[in-house]
Amino acid sequence: MTNKTQETIYERALRVWHKEPQMLQVIEEMSELTKEILKNVNRKKDNIAEIVEETADVEIMLEQLKCCYQIKEKVEAYKTEKLKKIEQRLDEWEQTHDK
Ligand SMILES: [Mg+2]
Numbered sequence: 759m760t761n762k763t764q765e766t767i768y769e770r771a772l773r774v775w776h777k778e779p780q781m782l783q784v785i786e787e788m789s790e791l792t793k794e795i796l797k798n799v800n801r802k803k804d805n806i807a808e809i810v811e812e813t814a815d816v817e818i819m820l821e822q823l824k825c826c827y828q829i830k831e832k833v834e835a836y837k838t839e840k841l842k843k844i845e846q847r848l849d850e851w852e853q854t855h856d857k
């Protein structure tokens with residue numbers, strides 16, 4: 759499925775099911791992923807299939823959130839800058855801890 763097709767579906771979902779319920783769905787999906795991560799880490803549950811499913815659900819809802827608030831480009835720009843800082847911190851960490 760192309761990015762263009764996916765975006766059309768996100769925009770359609772927002773139009774058909776409306777913004778507020780879809781933004782609450784973002785929260786619901788994040789909560790479901792949170793629960794699966796906690797089961798995996800705290801209870802050592804073999805739930806990779808559930809983690810895959812909930813990660814996909816969260817990613818789909820985050821794409822809708824970006825459409826809803828029209829922040830896709832700003833999020834991408836922030837991510838690029840944030841990743842540079844993380845990379846820098848990793849470099850510094852490895853220089854002081856690995857030697
Ligand atoms: Mg889900």
